[in-house]
Amino acid sequence: DAGVIQSPRHEVTEMGQEVTLRCKPISGHNSLFWYRQTMMRGLELLIYFNNNVPIDDSGMPEDRFSAKMPNASFSTLKIQPSEPRDSAVYFCASSPGFEQYFGPGTRLTVT
Amino acid sequence: GENVEQHPSTLSVQEGDSAVIKCTYSDSASNYFPWYKQELGKGPQLIIDIRSNVGEKKDQRIAVTLNKTAKHFSLHITETQPEDSAVYFCAAMGTSYGKLTFGQGTILTVHP
Numbered sequence: 656d657a658g659v660i661q662s663p664r665h666e667v668t669e670m671g672q673e674v675t676l677r678c679k680p681i682s683g684h685n686s687l688f689w690y691r692q693t694m695m696r697g698l699e700l701l702i703y704f705n706n707n708v709p710i711d712d713s714g715m716p717e718d719r720f721s722a723k724m725p726n727a728s729f730s731t732l733k734i735q736p737s738e739p740r741d742s743a744v745y746f747c748a749s750s751p752g753f754e755q756y757f758g759p760g761t762r763l764t765v766t
Numbered sequence: 767g768e769n770v771e772q773h774p775s776t777l778s779v780q781e782g783d784s785a786v787i788k789c790t791y792s793d794s795a796s797n798y799f800p801w802y803k804q805e806l807g808k809g810p811q812l813i814i815d816i817r818s819n820v821g822e823k824k825d826q827r828i829a830v831t832l833n834k835t836a837k838h839f840s841l842h843i844t845e846t847q848p849e850d851s852a853v854y855f856c857a858a859m860g861t862s863y864g865k866l867t868f869g870q871g872t873i874l875t876v877h878p
Contacts (some may be wrong), residue, residue, distance in 0.1 A: 659809075686864055698810070698855065698868040711865060746809050753798050753817075753859065755866060757809035 659758030661747050667764045673735040676761045679728055680749030688748040688755060689722055689732050698746075704730065737765045768793040768860040772869025780877050785846050787872045789856035790838040798859035799839045800866070801830060803852045810855060814841070846876045 660679040668674055680687045688703040702712040704724045712722070719738070724730040734741055744762050748755040769792040779785050791799075797818040802810035816823045816830045816839065823830050827846075832839040843850055853873050857866040 688864070688866075697870050700865060700867075703864055705864065711862060748809075750864065754800065754812055754815060756812060757802075759809050 659747055659749050659756055661745075661758040661761050663761060664759065665762045665764075667766065668737055669766055670738055671736045672765075673733065674737045674741075674763060674765075676732040676745050676747075676763070678730045678732070678747030678758060680730070680747070681751075681756060682728070684749035684751045684756075685727075686750040686755075687724060687730050688750070689730070690746040690748065690757075692744045692746060692760070701732070734763075737763075739765045741765050768796060768858055768865075768867040770856060770858050770867050770869045772856050772872060774872060775870065776873045776875075778875045778877065779846050781846060781848060783846055783876075785841075785843045785850070785874055785876075787841045787854055787856070787874070788838060789840070789858075789869050790836075791858040791867075792837070793858070793860040794834075794837060796837075796858040796860045799830070799832060800857050800859075801828075801841050802855045802857065802868075804855065804871075805852045843874075846874075848876050848878050850874060851876045 662677045686705050689701040692698050701714045702722045707724045722732045742765050744760045746760045748757045772789045800815035803813045804810045827844045829842040853871045855871050856869040
């Protein structure tokens with residue numbers, strides 16, 4: 656299996672612009688997670704889905720963030736409008752049960 | 767919610783030595799404890815995990831121990847090699863199924 660696939664790997668955008676991050680989970684995994692990693696706050700869970708349904712979005716920082724999972728093989732995390740403090744590495748992970756497998760991440764820089 | 771503390775924040779060892787990283791957790795109902803290795807520019811990689819009904823698990827040079835009474839678990843790496851150098855994260859899954867809380871990470875450096 657190719658593992659979790661994320662795109663783009665790097666994104667540089669200006670403050671106020673919309674950013675969309677994409678994730679393809681491992682086939683057969685029924686849970687998908689979005690994390691954000693920064694030096695100050697470490698790894699934080701933003702939202703997770705089970706069978707394409709959002710289960711817990713309590714980690715989403717504010718209304719500027721939204722996530723969707725229209726089918727079992729695709730999810731998006733959108734930030735609109737983006738701000739410099741959103742600069743971080745965003746990871747997607749998928750799971751068949753307990754174990755979570757991470758993608759390579761998207762490094763987002765908002766200037 | 768769950769809180770996970772990890773120590774030390776940095777660890778430097780000589781090749782061939784052992785390395786131990788310790789974590790404590792707050793939610794006594796937590797039942798799953800994975801360890802991840804993260805190399806520069808990559809995503810966290812699951813290296814070993816343990817569930818609450820097991821006290822110890824070993825996989826080649828890596829072992830994890832769990833003390834549920836004291837609410838702490840540890841990662842042990844024996845015969846360290848330079849390629850073990852990375853950031854290691856512990857995590858705990860509490861009562862919210864699927865929701866992992868991560869420690870702050872340990873930067874392990876293995877000197878040849």
